[in-house]
Amino acid sequence: MKAMVVYSTKTGNTKKVAEAILKVMPAETSIYSVENAPSPEEYAFIALGYWVDRGGPDASAKEYMTKIAGKKVCLFGTLGAYPDSDYAQKAMTNARVAIETKNEVVGEFICQGKIDPRLIDKFKSLPPEHPHAMTPERIKRHQEAAKHPNEEDFVAAQTYFRQVVARLYD
Template sequence: MKSLIVYSSLTGNTRKVAEAIREVLGEEAALFPVENAPDPAAYDWVVVGFWVDKGTADKKAQAYLEAIRSKPVALFATLGAYPDSEHAASSLKNAAALLDGSNQLLGTFICQGKVDPRLIEQFKKFPAGHPHALTPERLERHREAAKHPDAKDLQAAQAVFAAIRDRLEPAAGQNRSEVTAACGETN
């Protein structure tokens, strides 16, 4: 099984998850930042990771996802919102919708990732009532996000991708159902 892991990451959160997934898929799994990613045609399956930007995959990941044809694909992502939120679910769904119909979605994983403090500083400037204004709830969410991805997130990602790999390896073409996970909040 030739596995390809491609990730798009601005501040390192998604890269960390990608590296954890690579650990579990083994040395022979190829790992590339999206900027240098190869054509997936030469691989048996592709894992694509992105950071959530405005409720979907970031632009670089979008372009990569849209170009994939006839591959089993699994997705993972990091985001500022809680991983069990509607926003997390719709962000994964929006990214999956970018895939051409010739591909097969094997599963997804999403966890929180710290939000760039410069962005939070910008949010602080918005007046109360603005959609991005910082409410106590949003500040708390950013404080929680600042702890992620943590060791538990990385282990959860590894478990999801090990399960997908185990289903793929015995016999390609056998029944493959989706594996989906969102990390629980940590205390």
């Protein structure tokens, strides 16, 4: 079963997770950024990475998803929010529903990723009544995100994908 890893990234976090995942994919698996990814046609298994934008997969990942049909897909993502939050669960659901009607989703993984400092600067300039204005809770979350993805996330992604691959290729 021919496999590839395709990732969408704006600031590099999802690319790092994709490269960690590649190490536990079957031999000869290729890796592409979404901009350079080939047609999914000849691949049976696709590990597809997105970054979370406005609560769901980013536009480039979403666009590529529309090209995929009849495949086994394992999703992975990075986001600024906490990965064990309801928010993260919803983001994963949004990614899944974007692809599951035409494909078999064989797994999904998410971890935190540092937020572009330019976006944080924007938040800082918002008036306090704005829903994205800085609060102590938000600052804490951004500080935690700034530590990710880290070695632990890479190992978690690899552990997750290893068992997906074992299930598919046994």
